[in-house]
Amino acid sequence: EAGVAQSPRYKIIEKRQSVAFWCNPISGHATLYWYQQILGQGPKLLIQFQNNGVVDDSQLPKDRFSAERLKGVDSTLKIQPAKLEDSAVYLCASSEGRQGYGYTFGSGTRLTVV
């Protein structure tokens, strides 16, 4: 079974630039999550989709972060403009449903803002 695919693996940008991350969940997984993991901390949920609808985006900095999940499959997370404190690993995960069975994480995108 293919896992959760994320790209790119690494990204280095200057502050105030924009960046986008892509995630392809496991086939058939209705629920998709984006997490931010700052070095030395546990992952923090940014946004959760159920199919193509947003379930929770309470911790998403909406002035600079946006995410979409068109057609309920792939998802993109965008940061515009980036700040130094956005340097982190951005993890995508998916599960069969909201109960969390089959919860699987991707390898993440490591973002460095300089």
Added chain:
Amino acid sequence: KQEVTQIPAALSVPEGENLVLNCSFTDSAIYNLQWFRQDPGKGLTSLLLIQSSQREQTSGRLNASLDKSSGRSTLYIAASQPGDSATYLCAVRMAYKYIFGTGTRLKVLA
């Protein structure tokens, strides 16, 4: 507000030792608890999931226990191996999202 704490933050042990990683949480109204493994530069791998009604789960050399009323979980690793070196994260599920601890960095010395 749910807070998840993991102790110790880092641990270094010789190969073959049995070890215990601790996780505590402040709100006992959880749906389940998962233990994850994270290798450097990699994503998270789910090790064990314990439902709120369960007391423990076992997989190979790993055993996780859950005491929901006291807000504690432990991950027991038997006969540790260098390949067990990684960061171990516990996460509790509140409604539809997981709250993660900061992890325990484990190094098993050959």
